[in-house]
Amino acid sequence: MQKQVAVLGAGSWGTALSKVLYENGCSVNLWSRNQSQVDEINHCHSNKNYLPDSVLPDGLKATSNLKAAVETAQVIVFVVPTKAIRNLAHQIAEFITEPKLIVHASKGLEQLTHKRISTILEEEIPIKKRTAIVALSGPSHAEEVMANDLTTITAASEDEESAKTVQGLFINDYFRVYTNKDILGVEIGAALKNIIAVGAGAISGMGFGDNAKAALVTRGLAEITRLGVAMGADPLTFMGLSGVGDLIVTCTSPHSRNWRAGHLLGEGQEIDTILTEMGMVVEGISTTKAAFELSQEYNIDMPITDAIYKVVYEDAEVKYVILGLMQREGKSE
Known part of the structure; x- marks a missing residue:
């Protein structure tokens, strides 16, 4: 039986996931609040603002009617920025008349509360209106998925059968999906890697090479793992x-908007100018603040996160902050 799926958010990743679902035989409603974007997808089969070089399947349909998209869906996939999750979840809850499988493919932590996306969804969508919550995450650029490039990600949920259902919806010859029970670890890894990607872009923008990049990614993984384990995650999830x-994937590619933002920081541009000119949400910037505050709450040493926080929120000069990381007291790995 053909699954009815609502994908909420027609950015690059929401569009790419909709394409995968459509090609896998699902009936997909791709929702956007922007009517001109909906018209472009439906009539021109393109989404130029987010995927300028991609052609969408003729049968992939978009809508700006949130109620219509949600009411008929068996599965609802959130692919909007983290800051929009709570309000959107609250809106759709009133349209749900029977339990739906809730999936999210966003990566971030809520400001002020520091809550994970699955926690926000639990709070805003009553338990009687959902069968389970699944996080879809992993190394993936939308541009490459649109080109049917080989991609492998994870469907994570405390409910293993629901994770397997999501696996079955998305898996195909070029898009492989594994399951994982550690949704906490998957969401923490997904959110915090964006911070490290900003740092990786910054050292590239400053002219440093592969040695510096490898060091940043490796030590970034160490601090992500420290915080994740302190919060209750399985350390193996971060491997x-x-x-x-x-x-x-996020720390090595210009496809990553977090890397691009960091690269511009490394070249000396101001963060406000960068965000305005990019015109897209850079999750790593807001997540940096949440992770910095969490590191203090859990008393976890996160020097790279601290460094990015100083650059973004305290106007520290990026070159001095990066060099400061190298001048820290020697210690055991």
Whole structure:
């Protein structure tokens, strides 16, 4: 039986996931609040603002009617920025009349509360209106998924059967999906890798090479793992796709908006100018503040996060902050 799926958010990743679902035989409603974007997807089969070089399947349909998208869906996939999750979840809860499988493919932590996305969804969508919550995460650029490039990610949930259901919806010859029970670890890895990607972009923008990049990614993984384990995650999760895998893809590619923002920081541009000119949400910037505050709450040493926080929120000069990392007291790895 054909699954009815609502994908909420028509950015690059929401569009790419909709394409995978459509090609896998699902009936997909891709929702956007922007009517001109909906018209472009439906009539021109493109989404130029987010995926300028991609052609969408003719049968992939978009809508700006949130109620219509949600009411008929069996599965609802959130692919909007973290800051929009709570309000959108609250809105759709009133349209749900029977339990739905809730999936999210966003990566971040809520400001002020520091809550994970699955926690926000639990709070805003009553338990009687959902069968389970699954996080979809891993090393993936939307542009490459649109080109059917080989991609492997994770479906994580405390409910193993629901994770397997999501695995079945998305898996195909070029898009492989594993399951994982550690949704906490998967969400923490997904959120915090964006901070390290900003740092990786910054050292590239400053002209440093592969040695520096490798050091930053490796030590970044160490501090992500420290915080994740303190919060209750399985340390092995961070050696998987949503940990080291996501770090590699996000810290080494100009496709990553977090890397691009960091690269511009390294070249000396101001953060406000960067965010305005990019015109897209850079999750690593807001996540830096949440992770910095969490590191203090859990008393976890996170020097790279601290460094990025100083640059973004305290106007420290990036070159001095990066060199400061190298001048820290020697210690055991």
